[in-house]
Amino acid sequence: MIFPITDLLDDKESAAWVEKYFHPKGLRCPGCQTTTQQARLFRTHKRGFVDYRCQKCHGVYNLYTGTLFAGSNLEPRRVVLLLRGVCKGEPSTVLCQELGLSRQSVHKWRSRIQANAQEMLSESALTDADTETDERFQNAGEKR
Numbered sequence: 001m002i003f004p005i006t007d008l009l010d011d012k013e014s015a016a017w018v019e020k021y022f023h024p025k026g027l028r029c030p031g032c033q034t035t036t037q038q039a040r041l042f043r044t045h046k047r048g049f050v051d052y053r054c055q056k057c058h059g060v061y062n063l064y065t066g067t068l069f070a071g072s073n074l075e076p077r078r079v080v081l082l083l084r085g086v087c088k089g090e091p092s093t094v095l096c097q098e099l100g101l102s103r104q105s106v107h108k109w110r111s112r113i114q115a116n117a118q119e120m121l122s123e124s125a126l127t128d129a130d131t132e133t134d135e136r137f138q139n140a141g142e143k144r
């Protein structure tokens with residue numbers, strides 16, 4: 001059964017979550033790092049987010065600028081659900097139906113999200129030997 005989950009999420013709440021997740025220090029101009037309080041609303045997208053124009057350097061940016069979703073016109077609620085689905089390992093067929101996206105689109109975003117997650121992995125070994133043992137155990141499966 002496919003739930004109409006995309007229709008049930010609020011774009012404002014989702015945009016707030018995306019901003020908090022991708023811009024933990026608050027959304028800032030990528031050019032001069034000033035806050036949105038020193039910018040004016042430049043354009044409101046019908047997809048639930050706005051572009052800001054910096055009053056200091058005149059750069060235009062939005063909540064996707066500087067993220068893997070830069071240039072995307074996905075609604076914030078679709079971004080939230082896409083991230084959730086990929087992190088939970090949802091099959092592409094389910095994501096396509098629930099999010100109303102094409103198979104190619106879901107494949108593209110899944111690849112980008114996974115590549116981004118891979119880049120963010122630490123290259124140094126964990127310092128706690130017990131944690132490594134636990135992780136190995138988790139990945140070993142239950143057959144033994």
Ligand SMILES: [Zn+2]
Nearest residue numbers: 029032054057
């Ligand atoms: Zn600026």
